[in-house]
Amino acid sequence: MSTNLEALFQAFSATIGKPAMDDATFGETFRQMMSSLVRFDYLVVFAYRGKERPVDLYSTFNAKEHIIFVTLYQAGPYLLDPFYQTAQDRRAGVFRMRELAPDRFFSSEYYRTYYVQTGLAEEIGFFVTTDDDITIALSLMRREETGVFPAAEFAVLKQAEPLVTAMVRHYWSGLGSRFDTQRRSGPRGRKRGAGEKALQPADAVWRGLNLTSRETAIVDLVLQGHSSESIGLKLNISTGTVKVHRRNVYRKLGISSQTQLLSLYLQNLT
Structure with a gap:
């Protein structure tokens, strides 16, 4: 052109x-x-x-x-x-x-x-x-x-x-x-009460699901589209360790596939 x-x-x-x-x-x-x-x-x-x-x-x-x-x-x-x-x-x-x-x-x-x-x-x-x-x-x-x-x-x-x-x-x-106004509004534009905490979606996704910080980091990278090898390089751990953490996460969450993992992720967004 x-x-x-x-x-x-x-x-x-x-x-x-x-x-x-x-x-x-x-x-x-x-x-x-x-x-x-x-x-x-x-x-x-x-x-x-x-x-x-x-x-x-x-x-x-x-x-x-x-x-x-x-x-x-x-x-x-x-x-x-x-x-x-x-x-x-x-x-x-x-x-x-x-x-x-x-x-x-x-x-x-x-x-x-x-x-x-x-x-x-x-x-x-x-x-x-x-x-x-x-x-x-x-x-x-x-x-x-x-x-x-x-x-x-x-x-x-x-x-x-x-x-x-x-x-x-x-x-x-x-x-x-504009971001400050959005934060004060809370989820879906609802105003928060005086004692209600402003939690960002990225911080709330795995809240209450008993995942460790390392497991949470790995799950987030999996859903973003990183392979086990790529996750290992980003977190400076071995590919085998990544796979162990992934198995533990699936066991804790009672799931067996990435499709279920994404579904659970979206359900827990605020």
């Missing part, structure tokens, strides 16, 4: 003289900029802070697509998303999903149960870190019928990264208050 300079300049003109823009206005400006550079089917922007539920800033989905890509995602599957893990690590840059995904991601239960519903061939994300411990991920998505992003288009996005980073930090600054 060749660059549409006229569309690009029109998008830039929308920012002239505007010290601030709301989510929809800047999101649309960003969409126009990216559309002039590469072809994509969907665009979604999430802000991440620690283990908290991501805040959706902008998307191009219709109502049905929004349920899958945003509503269901925020309900818990985000915890297993490679983009969420990248935001947790505070990595900045432009990455293809397959660069970030664990070695068994595309055969994991999370992929088969949730991610395949998106019908995506590929997802590329701009990751922008801010000073308030927030990472903003701007995702460009292509459906299976469209195919993956060509290398030339990915190279263009890499070149655009410094400009995108500067604009995002300017127009999407000060998002901490």
Whole structure:
């Protein structure tokens, strides 16, 4: 795809003289900029802070697509998303999903149960870190019928990264208050009582299931799509030790498959 300079300049003109823009206005400006550079089917922007539920800033989905890509995602599957893990690590840059995904991601239960519903061939994300411990991920998505992003288009996005980073930090600054409001609201927008503790979903999943911290770490990595070998390397333990812990977890939870493990995981999300 060749660059549409006229569309690009029109998008830039929308920012002239505007010290601030709301989510929809800047999101649309960003969409126009990216559309002039590469072809994509969907665009979604999430802000991440620690283990908290991501805040959706902008998307191009219709109502049905929004349920899958945003509503269901925020309900818990985000915890297993490679983009969420990248935001947790505070990595900045432009990455293809397959660069970030664990070695068994595309055969994991999370992929088969949730991610395949998106019908995506590929997802590329701009990751922008801010000073308030927030990472903003701007995702460009292509459906299976469209195919993956060509290398030339990915190279263009890499070149655009410094400009995108500067604009995002300017127009999407000060998002901490939104996370604070979300935390005060509690699960599903319900206000917490005065003595009620604000537990994040990532901390509450295995609460009360009698798993050790090591077992919890291994289970989380299994569900993210890591093989036993990959888990061993990340936790600096042997593959055999990982397998022993996995067997112990299955015994404690009374399950025998990763499908059951994911089901239990989703049931325990707050």
